[in-house]
Amino acid sequence: MASGVKPRVKVPKKAAVGEAITIKTLISHKMESGQRKDKSGNIIPRSIINRFTCDFNGENVIDVTLEPAISTNPYLEFQATVPSEGEFKFTWYDDDGSVYDAAKKIAIG
Amino acid sequence: MEFTRRETLALGAGAALMTVLPFRANAAVDDLINEFTGGAAVADGGLELTAPEIAENGNTVPIAVSAEGATAIMVLAAGNPTPPVATFKFGKLAAAQEASTRIRLAGTQDVVAIAQLADGSFARASKTVKVTIGGCGG
Amino acid sequence: MNFKALTAIASALTLSASFVAAGGADDDTLVVNDEISIVTKAAAPAHMADAVDEVISGWHFRTDETQSLQADDFDNPGMLFVEQGLDVWNTADGSEGKSCADCHGDPEESMVGVRTVYPKWNEAAGEVRTLQMQMNDCRENRMGAEAWKYDKADAINVEAMIASVSRGLPMNVAIDGPAAATWEQGKELYYTRTGQLELSCANCHEQNFGNYIRADHLSQGQINGFPTYRLKNAKLNGVHSRFKGCVRDTRAETYKPGSAEFVALELYVASRGNGLSVEGPSVRN
Numbered sequence: 001m002a003s004g005v006k007p008r009v010k011v012p013k014k015a016a017v018g019e020a021i022t023i024k025t026l027i028s029h030k031m032e033s034g035q036r037k038d039k040s041g042n043i044i045p046r047s048i049i050n051r052f053t054c055d056f057n058g059e060n061v062i063d064v065t066l067e068p069a070i071s072t073n074p075y076l077e078f079q080a081t082v083p084s085e086g087e088f089k090f091t092w093y094d095d096d097g098s099v100y101d102a103a104k105k106i107a108i109g
Numbered sequence: 110m111e112f113t114r115r116e117t118l119a120l121g122a123g124a125a126l127m128t129v130l131p132f133r134a135n136a137a138v139d140d141l142i143n144e145f146t147g148g149a150a151v152a153d154g155g156l157e158l159t160a161p162e163i164a165e166n167g168n169t170v171p172i173a174v175s176a177e178g179a180t181a182i183m184v185l186a187a188g189n190p191t192p193p194v195a196t197f198k199f200g201k202l203a204a205a206q207e208a209s210t211r212i213r214l215a216g217t218q219d220v221v222a223i224a225q226l227a228d229g230s231f232a233r234a235s236k237t238v239k240v241t242i243g244g245c246g247g
Numbered sequence: 248m249n250f251k252a253l254t255a256i257a258s259a260l261t262l263s264a265s266f267v268a269a270g271g272a273d274d275d276t277l278v279v280n281d282e283i284s285i286v287t288k289a290a291a292p293a294h295m296a297d298a299v300d301e302v303i304s305g306w307h308f309r310t311d312e313t314q315s316l317q318a319d320d321f322d323n324p325g326m327l328f329v330e331q332g333l334d335v336w337n338t339a340d341g342s343e344g345k346s347c348a349d350c351h352g353d354p355e356e357s358m359v360g361v362r363t364v365y366p367k368w369n370e371a372a373g374e375v376r377t378l379q380m381q382m383n384d385c386r387e388n389r390m391g392a393e394a395w396k397y398d399k400a401d402a403i404n405v406e407a408m409i410a411s412v413s414r415g416l417p418m419n420v421a422i423d424g425p426a427a428a429t430w431e432q433g434k435e436l437y438y439t440r441t442g443q444l445e446l447s448c449a450n451c452h453e454q455n456f457g458n459y460i461r462a463d464h465l466s467q468g469q470i471n472g473f474p475t476y477r478l479k480n481a482k483l484n485g486v487h488s489r490f491k492g493c494v495r496d497t498r499a500e501t502y503k504p505g506s507a508e509f510v511a512l513e514l515y516v517a518s519r520g521n522g523l524s525v526e527g528p529s530v531r532n
Contacts, residue, residue: 006330010321020204028327030481033213035190060200062208067193069186071169071211072481073324078197079204165310165532169478241532245463245496 005029009090011104015082023054023061024077027092027100033068049074049100051093057086082106138187138221145183145196145223146231155232156182156224159209167214167240174234175207178227182206187235188218214240270464271457272307277526280320283415289522294422298453304523305466305475305531308457313478316530325407325476325528328483332408335401341392347405350389355412362413362525366514368426375429375514378406379485379505397505398485407474407483410527417524418471420517433515436508442499448516451493468493469520470513472529483528486513 010024027049034046048068054061061080080088085108092100142151159173174182174197184194197208206224214220221235277285287304295302306314320326336347336354351357365378376384379402383394395402422430437448451460452468459465474483487504490512494501502508 006327008321008327008330024321026321026324026327028331055200056202059202061202062200063198064208065196065198067195068191069189069194069213071213073327075209075211075322075324077173077209079207081202081204083202161310161312163310165313166478168481171312241462245460245493 005094005098005100007090007092007100007102009088009102009104011088011106014107014109017082017084017108019082020079021082021106022077023080023088024075025052025054025090025102026073026075028073029092029094031068031070031072031074035068047095049092049094052076053091054078054080055089055091056080056082057084059083061088082108084108135187135192138185138192141183141185141192142221142223142233145181145225149231151223151231151233153233155226156222156234158184158220158222158234158236160220160236160238162237163239163241164214165241167216167242169211170214170238170240171209171211172220173207173209174222174224175205176224176226176232177206179206179224179232180227182208182222182224184212185221185223186212186214186218187221189213189215194220214238216240216242266451266455266465267459270308270459272303275307275311275314277304277306277314277318279318279414284524285415285526286417286522286524287526289417292518292521295519298449299467302469302520302523303456303467304520304526304529305469305472306526306529308464308466309530309532313530313532317526323476323528323530324481325474325483325530326411328404328474328476329408329411329528332401332404332406335405336408341386341390343389343391345390347385350385354408358409358412360413360416362410362527363416363419364421366420366426366429366510366517368421368424368429370425375426375510377486377505377510377513378409380510382406397503398488403474403483403485406485407528410474410525413525414527415524417522418517418520420514420521422514422518426514429511430514430518432508433511433513436512437515440497441494442497444497446497448493448512467519468516469523470516471520471523472526472531474527475529475531478530478532486516 005028007027012021015021029049032044032047036044038044046068050066052064062078066074088104090102156176164170176182181196181198183196185192186194194212195210199206217239219235219237224232226232277287279285287306289302291299291302316322339346366375369376379397382405386392387394440447448468451465456465456467470486473486477484487509490509491501491504
């Protein structure tokens, strides 16, 4: 697992049934592109988060393929519909096989 | 092999042109688009791509894509060493088919987005982003 | 043509580097999280009466896209490192088995306002100390832990966390009394030309702020926003590391982060921003 990886998500605490909400996510990750060279001229191997998914009660909201052109500390913002109370699950997939996740509950009201 | 001064100058000009060209036309981009569309025609309209006209630093350029009813949107940076940037696939609970992120641009170039719309057709949008190269490394 | 443009032309004629007049500071306002109003322009402190009328945060010299990253803590990538700094704050370290929190409690209470007065004279040590020096004093003498390397990971993350709880409060470093000699030394450094380009801090940041040097939009070089998350290297940058970068860009041998020279320069440059709000961690290009 890459060191110092820390996910952050921003989800409203409450929404009305059927309401559209904005979700923001940020994760600390260097997103090494595989294009850079170290001081001795060797290519630094690619090491990125290559996929991100957000699901709500098992139903998909968004599924993103990330490439090395995504900036360090990847940021994603998108819209979700809230059909009922429940839990958003966020998952980031690292090139090295690590999986980072976060969850946020949302209430109706 | 020896070069005259004039030939050397001509070579220099050619080399300068070569360094500019990859930012204009890129076969890799066309291939990636064909792969995404399966060779289907791509029309303008129905897809909005937001990107700054001038990016203060190519390392972190905010972009957003939006296409009502789209199932997927692919973003490419035509002038990057590897053009793919991201592909957003929208699930059933996406309230709008839009997303924002921050991307790396190797230099001034066109950012291209292709959306697969609800009816299965494809739309394209592109935007030229000028990337500032500052002198103050800090 | 405004006065700034005339200054730029005069400078271009006299300096080896050329500045292009354009831009200036914009008139936007910064409110963080819709709740913390940031003072980004203020009347210049008395000691700068001969230099400029108004002190302006570097925030005003950035594009709207960069500016907006600082308006919301979630959009500000620097806050990732503030969270890491808070983790470090709460973690015991060293032979005494103590964390920062064991003595200082919740930084949102104990550390409010601390950023505004550093660098600061330390009577017992008989020297002006930066916040990082004071943190290392705690580590070595109270925690029995190793000093952090200047401007590096834990040091800069904790400094950013301490700055973050003072956002919105005005910078107010003391320049008189026992700190006066260090402040004078810093002032001298600020106006001393260095390197093959023979540029002083003042040549760019006092005489030409708002103008362009090549593609760079020059700010006043204020440090109220440090530590600052730079888009360029996608990490937090410390004041001394930034000084080092600037001095290096004049093609000079530079002082080291944590050196007595940079401590003095930090005090002086901080005093040029007295009245501006603490912004750290800010976002810059």
